[in-house]
Amino acid sequence: MSVLVAVVAVVVAIATYLTWLALRLDRLAARVADARDGLVGQLVTRAQAAALLAARCALPGLAASAERAHRGHLSLLAGSPLDGEVELAENALSRSLRAAAVADAGQRFPQELHAVDSAAARVALARQFHNDAVRDLRSLAGRRLVRVLHLVGRRTAPGYFEIDDALSPRDEASPPMLGAPLAAGTAPRPDAGGQADGSDRPGLAR
Amino acid sequence: MRIGLACPYTWDVPGGVQVHVRDLAETLIAAGHEVSVITPVDDERNLPPYAVDAGRALPVRYNGSVARLLMGPVSAARVRRWLREHDFHVLHVHEPTAPSVSLLACMLADGPIVATFHTANPRSRFLTAAQGALQPSFEKLRARIAVSEAARRTLVEHLGADAILIPNGVALDSFAGAQALPDYAGGPPTVVFLGRIDEPRKGLDVLLAAMPPLLAAVEDARLLVAGPGGAAGLRARLDPLLRPHVDLIGLVSDADKPRVFASGQVYCAPNTGQESFGIVLLEAMAAGTPVVASDIDAFRRVLDDGRAGRLFEVGDPERLAAALAEVLTDPAGAAELVRRGHAVARAYDWRTVAARIVGVYQMVSGDRPVSVAPG
Numbered sequence: 001m002s003v004l005v006a007v008v009a010v011v012v013a014i015a016t017y018l019t020w021l022a023l024r025l026d027r028l029a030a031r032v033a034d035a036r037d038g039l040v041g042q043l044v045t046r047a048q049a050a051a052l053l054a055a056r057c058a059l060p061g062l063a064a065s066a067e068r069a070h071r072g073h074l075s076l077l078a079g080s081p082l083d084g085e086v087e088l089a090e091n092a093l094s095r096s097l098r099a100a101a102v103a104d105a106g107q108r109f110p111q112e113l114h115a116v117d118s119a120a121a122r123v124a125l126a127r128q129f130h131n132d133a134v135r136d137l138r139s140l141a142g143r144r145l146v147r148v149l150h151l152v153g154r155r156t157a158p159g160y161f162e163i164d165d166a167l168s169p170r171d172e173a174s175p176p177m178l179g180a181p182l183a184a185g186t187a188p189r190p191d192a193g194g195q196a197d198g199s200d201r202p203g204l205a206r
Numbered sequence: 207m208r209i210g211l212a213c214p215y216t217w218d219v220p221g222g223v224q225v226h227v228r229d230l231a232e233t234l235i236a237a238g239h240e241v242s243v244i245t246p247v248d249d250e251r252n253l254p255p256y257a258v259d260a261g262r263a264l265p266v267r268y269n270g271s272v273a274r275l276l277m278g279p280v281s282a283a284r285v286r287r288w289l290r291e292h293d294f295h296v297l298h299v300h301e302p303t304a305p306s307v308s309l310l311a312c313m314l315a316d317g318p319i320v321a322t323f324h325t326a327n328p329r330s331r332f333l334t335a336a337q338g339a340l341q342p343s344f345e346k347l348r349a350r351i352a353v354s355e356a357a358r359r360t361l362v363e364h365l366g367a368d369a370i371l372i373p374n375g376v377a378l379d380s381f382a383g384a385q386a387l388p389d390y391a392g393g394p395p396t397v398v399f400l401g402r403i404d405e406p407r408k409g410l411d412v413l414l415a416a417m418p419p420l421l422a423a424v425e426d427a428r429l430l431v432a433g434p435g436g437a438a439g440l441r442a443r444l445d446p447l448l449r450p451h452v453d454l455i456g457l458v459s460d461a462d463k464p465r466v467f468a469s470g471q472v473y474c475a476p477n478t479g480q481e482s483f484g485i486v487l488l489e490a491m492a493a494g495t496p497v498v499a500s501d502i503d504a505f506r507r508v509l510d511d512g513r514a515g516r517l518f519e520v521g522d523p524e525r526l527a528a529a530l531a532e533v534l535t536d537p538a539g540a541a542e543l544v545r546r547g548h549a550v551a552r553a554y555d556w557r558t559v560a561a562r563i564v565g566v567y568q569m570v571s572g573d574r575p576v577s578v579a580p581g
Contacts, residue, residue, distance in 0.1 A: 023580065024342060024345065027316065027345075027346065027579075028345060031345075031346070031348065034348075034570075034572050035348070037572070038569055038570070038572075042569075122565075122569065125349075125370065125566070125569060126569060128368065128370070129348060129349055129569065129570065132350075132367060132368065133348075135367075136345040140345065
């Protein structure tokens with residue numbers, strides 16, 4: 001009898017533990033999905049801001065990059081993965097945004113330039129949130145017990161999203177300090193030790 | 207937004223995290239957000255209307271200081287009820303590495319959670335040991351904020367996760383547009399010093415040694431010393447030739463502090479010891495007074511490498527005198543320092559800092575509010 005009780009107790013404990021692991025995996029998957037949606041939203045905003053600036057300042061190069069990014073976003077919004085192709089298009093847009101011509105043209109349209117900078121800073125943050133979530137999910141999904149028992153199911157492990165989202169330094173009248181308000185209208189900037197130095201890139205999961 | 211803030215340390219015991227949570231809550235409320243704070247407290251009557259009592263925390267000796275902790279089932283029930291009653295759009299836990307209300311909230315909640323890490327502790331044995339146990343709670347965090355570069359580094363080293371740097375805010379409202387004290391409006395060029403007279407690290411001696419060379423350049427310059435400690439002794443010690451140029455007004459109230467800054471054409475911080483943060487510099491800049499300060503790490507950072515205020519070599523009276531004379535005799539340069547100082551002060555103002563934090567909230571909160579986690 002007591003053996004039976006012990007066996008039942010052990011089985012219940014194991015089942016509880018596995019259920020808890022599965023719950024954590026589900027929660028992380030939901031967090032990754034939300035972070036992905038947030039990141040896509042910020043990428044869309046950045047491309048729109050860039051397209052507006054390009055139209056105002058007649059910058060064909062920037063307009064082309066924004067258009068290319070925009071086409072990618074349509075399939076992203078339909079659910080396609082954040083893959084290498086998207087990274088290439090977003091990198092091209094980042095590069096176009098850092099062109100000297102953009103900074104010059106932006107002098108005449110500070111508001112539009114500002115919207116672009118603001119959106120670009122948010123892309124960097126959203127990317128960090130996304131990659132943090134991916135790292136947490138991959139680290140739990142990579143545990144031996146989880147792998148052996150196929151707790152992750154058939155879901156493919158999400159990948160990190162790596163783009164060059166460093167902001168262009170702008171020599172404005174106000175010094176580039178520890179970030180201006182997000183809500184009150186100025187762009188946040190990566191500060192000393194901020195996100196632009198690559199140190200935010202998460203390492204590969206085990 | 208409906209925002210829940212969890213503070214791990216006893217509300218009515220003085221501490222930096224408590225002050226941060228209070229200022230953040232009040233700034234958010236003033237901006238029209240709905241805010242509720244949950245915190246341990248010794249006497250419930252000390253709680254402001256927006257805060258909820260999580261119970262009495264237990265003092266535990268740890269690492270040479272007393273940490274006050276709270277992890278019992280009663281507090282867990284209170285945190286759970288608080289979460290259920292408020293339906294927050296975002297839950298913001300502070301210092302969730304402390305075994306208290308923030309960690310409890312993190313364990314019990316599900317949904318958009320943001321954490322702020324305050325402590326810089328390069329070799330925390332506790333964090334290293336607890337990493338595995340904390341992971342299930344910390345993997346719920348949608349965004350991590352560190353208040354300093356050191357706090358961020360601690361997080362990276364111990365928990366392998368990065369954080370966004372958003373500094374502590376400073377309440378600077380009362381400093382803008384202050385009036386000079388009665389005897390100082392329109393008087394001779396005045397240098398302001400604020401701090402304890404008898405504390406050598408505050409560097410008053412360096413400033414007094416700089417007075418003769420300063421008077422050689424600006425003959426009617428005057429020094430206004432506001433701060434407690436041994437004024438009579440100092441007056442007796444002072445060179446008789448300097449006495450007419452030095453005013454000792456003693457301790458000033460917080461309400462008069464902005465007026466002290468406004469009474470000078472330049473504020474001087476000649477500190478010789480390391481300071482962790484130059485709040486007083488920010489206050490001077492918010493009051494619109496140009497700053498001359500020792501070239502120490504914290505001041506250099508606040509003064510944007512010397513662009514928002516003049517830096518001089520620590521403990522060097524000659525260079526200090528030259529810097530002061532320059533600010534007093536070059537109105538255009540001084541005006542430029544004031545302008546840049548205003549911009550810097552604005553970046554640290556609680557409203558700016560809170561706006562950045564709200565930006566993070568907006569980015570992590572989705573359609574689903576915070577709920578109580580199953581299991």
